[in-house]
């Protein structure tokens with residue numbers, strides 16, 4: 006009888022424990038795995054992640070306040086249940102990028118469902134020593150590591166973190182689904198090469214909100230296979246602005262379908278919102294692209310479709326792009342342009358853009374290249390509301 010009661014007691018006790026822990030996640034603090042201030046925590050983080058990931062009870066990996074070194078982290082799932090990484094302190098990458106191959110991440114999350122990355126901490130890529138070095142071509146330094154790779158990460162939230170001075174792109178999302186970036190800060194100097202903020206490819210349901218991105222390259226760029234992408238209340242600049250593309254350089258690119266950029270401020274950038282595709286390209290599609298309620302301050306090429314995108318003369322610009330662009334709108338875009346040609350829609354002569362709408366454009370230009378202008382090539386947009394510059398003037 007006593008034995009039976011004990012068994013029942015133990016059963017209830019474990020049920021209670023399970024209930025309690027369901028509410029409060031287990032904490033896997035890297036300092037209990039040997040992490041020490043100013044030391045390399047690569048092994049400690051890896052071990053804490055492995056335990057948290059294998060735990061059947063929700064856990065969080067904690068990196069407390071203070072500065073630590075991290076050579077590299079590859080944090081792989083699948084995990085048993087959703088998992089959190091909370092960085093309160095600062096992680097510093099090695100200044101020497103040797104050992105990283107083309108496309109590698111400094112911190113990589115792979116095959117994780119239900120990741121939360123938060124905590125207010127800083128991932129410092131320490132790029133300044135190597136920017137512009139290790140380059141195979143012109144300015145492109147592919148072997149430099151990307152601060153973050155999110156490969157096949159789903160149903161996840163990245164919130165309140167800082168990505169600082171990445172050696173190359175800051176954040177690369179591949180094969181993601183339902184991932185939100187919120188209150189993220191991405192910072193690198195204006196003259197740092199290829200330090201794109203967030204690049205997304207082959208992913209769906211990705212949102213970026215309430216985020217500040219100041220870099221030397223694109224603020225957000227969307228590669229092939231992006232679907233249902235939402236960019237809201239993002240402040241960009243300096244940098245190269247928000248872009249869809251470049252598309253059409255490679256065969257078998259997936260369509261880009263469903264992009265909304267809304268309530269954003271773009272400041273001191275070389276471009277505002279643009280869609281770029283290579284001439285002499287492979288087939289492809291980009292449709293349902295909407296840019297609304299955007300403030301431009303000191304922005305070059307604020308509104309741009311460029312189907313003759315051909316940097317460093319790497320292509321035959323005379324052969325039209327084969328990317329079909331359709332259902333695009335630019336609405337309520339106001340502010341200041343640093344180029345006289347403020348609205349520039351250059352579509353493909355082989356595949357003119359279909360169903361383009363421009364409404365309520367109010368841009369000012371005060372430079373010396375004449376009055377503010379717009380151009381429409383191979384596109385006949387629907388026009389409404391205020392129009393400054395006059396639409397399709399040339």
Ligand SMILES: *[C@@H]1O[C@H](CO)[C@@H](O)[C@H](O)[C@H]1NC(C)=O
Pocket residue numbers: 159160161162183184185
């Ligand atoms: C999307 O991910 C969030 C976590 O950020 C999750 O709470 C939500 O349930 C997911 N939505 C769907 C439809 O799975």
Ligand SMILES: *[C@@H]1O[C@H](CO)[C@@H](O)[C@H](O)[C@H]1NC(C)=O
Pocket residue numbers: 238268298337
């Ligand atoms: C979005 O922008 C519109 C137009 O500028 C403005 O009326 C609205 O309040 C903004 N919404 C948010 C949530 O910032």
Ligand SMILES: *[C@@H]1O[C@H](CO)[C@@H](O)[C@H](O)[C@H]1NC(C)=O
Pocket residue numbers: 243272273303
């Ligand atoms: C933007 O550019 C202007 C003029 O070049 C400069 O005065 C200003 O400081 C810049 N603002 C920022 C936030 O970089």
